[in-house]
Each structure stands twice: as structure tokens, then as C-alpha cells.
Amino acid sequence: MVQKLALIGLGTVGRGLIEILDQKRELLSSQFGYEPRVVAVSDIYHGSCQDPDGLDLGRLLELVARGGAEPGCLSGYADAVCEWDSLETIRQGGADAVVEVTVTNIETGEPAMSHCRAAFEAGAHVVTTNKGPVALAWRELSELALSRGVQFRFEGTVMSGTPVLSTATEALAGCDFARVRGILNGTTNYILSEMEQGRPYQQALSAAQELGYAEADPTADVEGYDVMAKVVILANVVMGAELGVEAVSCEGITGLDADEVASAPAQGKRWKLIGQVERIDGRVTAWVAPVALSLDDPLASVSGVTNAVTLETDLVGPVTIVGAGAGKEATGLSLLSDLMAIHRSGKASAPDQSPV
Secondary structure, three states: OEEEEEEEOOOHHHHHHHHHHHHOHHHHHHHHOOEEEEEEEEEOOOEEEEOOOOOOHHHHHHHHHHHOOOOOHHHHOOOOOEOOOHHHHHHHOOOOEEEEOOOOOOOOOOOHHHHHHHHHHOOOEEEEOOHHHHHHHHHHHHHHHHHOOOOEEOOHHHHOOOOOHHHHHHHOOOOOEEEEEEEOOHHHHHHHHHHHOOOOHHHHHHHHHHOOOOOOOOHHHHOOHHHHHHHHHHHHHHHOOOOOHHHOEEOOOOOOOHHHHHHHHHHOEEEEEEEEEEEEOOEEEEEEEEEEEEOOOHHHHOOOOEEEEEEEEOOOOEEEEEEEOOOHHHHHHHHHHHHHHHHHHOOOOOOOOOOO
16 A cells, blocks of 8 residues: 655655655565655755655665765756745645654754644654654644644654553553653763773763764753653653653753762662653652762663663553664664554554544
8 A cells, every 4th residue: 555755854754754755665665565655855955845646765875975075956956946845745745644844943843843744734644763753742733633633743752662651541541540660861871881990971962972872962862851842742641641841850960970870880870861740649750960870770771873662661660762863774663663553554543643
């Protein structure tokens, strides 16, 4: 079955999805009967292009790679130049599903918020890895999607391609969750692992930047804001809360003493930046902070850029999920898994998208 896609954003994550769709085309068709067709692409830097019969994915990747730092490189896709902006692409592209992978804005959610609304109003599903609209307006957007008979899926917003949200809302459906806590940012986990080996904070951060784990401006990671957004998503989607980002106590790792981090294992401890959601007497609370975990805690053994989360349930006890929390292929996979879930279910509402 053909699924027409419009891709909004062609950065690392968008290219990751296109590469997977291109490489796995035969497997997806033969094993799952899934035939994705990218009919439109819009990127604020690279430009836009569209073809109702489906764009050549290899050519798209070639143009972006060859264009590099050249703005508007997608204009070279065809003789007829497409000048649609992102909203025009969503409204006129004829897609069944919109893949929203623009840069996250946790303060306003824009432009992703407007992209999601436009897609739902056009009768298209949305899959996204963008934390902004999910953290700030999950319930509103879910209700809008439900009213239009389409799905809103966002597996990659918490742990990239490692399936946390679908595990909690689908595989563990029927469970009550007392607490969800985890290591939800690979950059800070790498920095703390390096500090434990004796590197000062600034050296560990520089190493993370050189390896591509940290941005030139690492504020969102090291101050805990990235984890804060993920904690809000977990609180609202998994535990049925109504939390906003302002309700989450947030402390990053910049104030940690390097000697204290390095000496912790000798005392049976290990420092991790933890995001936690907990239900106490019916009330859900959430926080982000560095914690010296006991070495026998399952999260304490998770090192480097790896992420992990423990879901504490009433029916099967604690379930710990460990895996990649970032990366082009892993995040691209999260988009593919959401798209295939939509393919399998048709236009039926997904278990995790209906407001609790």
C-alpha cells in the first residue's frame, strides 16, 4: 500500500529517514507491504521540491550532499522550480502523512506547532521527532488529530529509535506506572562518564563537541532543558498528567564538582543526570537533576552516549529499556516505526494519541 509523505525539514534526521527509505525499499515492500512515496520536501535552507508521483530519493540526497553550504540546492531537482514554503507544502503536497523534523523550539514550539495544526486540518497524519509541540501542546494537538481521524505519533521525541513511548502505551497497556526515571540525554551522560575518568568538565565538554555529541551551544543539554522536555512528554503521555515545562524542577550538570564525580565510584556511587516522573497520592510530579546513584542501580551502568529509562509498573515490576538516544539512523528509525504503525492501522487512532 502506497503512503504519500511530505517531509518538512531536511537536516540530519530528515536525511536519515530518506536514507533508510531508500536502502530498505525492497524489504519494506516485500515483508510489510509498505510502499512509502515522498511526494514533497520543504526545508528552510535547502528549499523545496515536489512530484505527485514520488521524488527520487537518491537524487534528493545527492543534491543536498553536493549543495552542502549552498542555500536552495533543491531548486536543481527539476526544470520547474518549486517555491512552496513549509505550510504550502503541507497544504498542497497531497501527502497522507507529514514528517515534521524541523529544529526544536521548547519555548514556543514553532514552527513545528503550526506545521502540525496545518497537517491535521489538511487531513494528514503527523510523525515527528520535534519535542516542542509534544511537550507544549500534546493534548490539544492529539484532540485535533482525533477530530480529523488522523494520528499524531512522536516515538523519537524521548529516546530516539529506542521504543520507550510505544512500549509504555502499547506493550505495557493496562499497567499503572508509579514512577518513570531515566538517563535521557546522551551528551551529559558522555560528559559525566569522562569526568568520572578524571577529565575536568570543560575538557569533557570539548571532547563531546569534537565528537559531534554536543552542539556548539550546549546549553539545552548541560542545563537539563532537553531532559525537561522529555520528562514533560513522559508525564503527560505515559502517566496522564497535565504538566507544563514550568512545573518541572530543572538542574543541569554545570554545577557539579569534578573531583566529586571522579571519586564517587570508590564510595559505591555514580553521578547521572536523571529525569524523573512520579505519582504520589494521585499527584504527578517531575524533576531533572544530577543524582549520585548506587552502583547496583540498573541506570548506573549506562555509560557514554547511551540512554536508559526504567518504567515502574504494578503488573510486571520495573522494566528498564537501554539504547541509543540520538543519531541519524536511530532517529530516522523512530520516524519509520511511526509511519509503519500508521500503515498497519490505517486511519484508526493509535493507543498513545488519545488524551487520557
